[in-house]
Amino acid sequence: MNFALPIPTLETERLIMRAPSEADLDADTAFFATDAARFVGGPLRRDEVWRVFASLLGHWAVRGYGYWSVDEKDTGTYVGRIGLWFPEGWPEPEVGWTLLNHATGKGYATEAALTARSYAYDVLGWATAISLIDLDNTASKAVAKRMGAQFEFHYEHAKYGTSEIWRHPSPGDLVNGGVEAYA
Numbered sequence: 001m002n003f004a005l006p007i008p009t010l011e012t013e014r015l016i017m018r019a020p021s022e023a024d025l026d027a028d029t030a031f032f033a034t035d036a037a038r039f040v041g042g043p044l045r046r047d048e049v050w051r052v053f054a055s056l057l058g059h060w061a062v063r064g065y066g067y068w069s070v071d072e073k074d075t076g077t078y079v080g081r082i083g084l085w086f087p088e089g090w091p092e093p094e095v096g097w098t099l100l101n102h103a104t105g106k107g108y109a110t111e112a113a114l115t116a117r118s119y120a121y122d123v124l125g126w127a128t129a130i131s132l133i134d135l136d137n138t139a140s141k142a143v144a145k146r147m148g149a150q151f152e153f154h155y156e157h158a159k160y161g162t163s164e165i166w167r168h169p170s171p172g173d174l175v176n177g178g179v180e181a182y183a
Helices: 023-032 037-038 047-061 108-122 138-146 171-177
Strands: 015-018 066-074 076-084 095-100 130-134 152-155 161-167
Touching: 015 076, 023 047, 023 076, 037 138, 047 066, 047 076, 066 108, 076 108, 095 108, 108 138, 108 171, 130 138, 130 152, 138 161
Parallel strands: 095 130
Antiparallel strands: 015 066, 066 076, 076 095, 130 161, 152 161
16 A cells, blocks of 8 residues: 655755655665764664665654655755654654765755754744764764754663753744854
């Protein structure tokens, strides 16, 4: 049985944020075989990556929001996934990002994560958001800082161990503080 989930397509200046697709599986499998995947639960085998893909779609079905697959607007090249995440066992709703190795260092994570956070605040009505970041993931901490998020505390996750909680500015703080200038 096939069914379509109402996953909106969002656009930024350089990116298209679309529904996750099984067509992303090869690129995701290659990424999850690299050392960079250690920050997001890897390494993973192809069958495990497929289960992650299914979980992403299931999150959309259960919560009504989730991760988008992200493509470069100019080339159509898949660059990773960015979005909103709040599975069972997570401390709070999160803005998260996972870029493939070839897409890092271009500002894509910040660009798409700001769009995802705006969607959370403006469409879903979130009052706050976090990003849960591995202690050693300096690149993700830099993205969080560019988004105006601040380190709040260490969090002990049952599966992933100690991580850092980075608190994003509230919608009111964004209006009053001009943080969106980073977008």
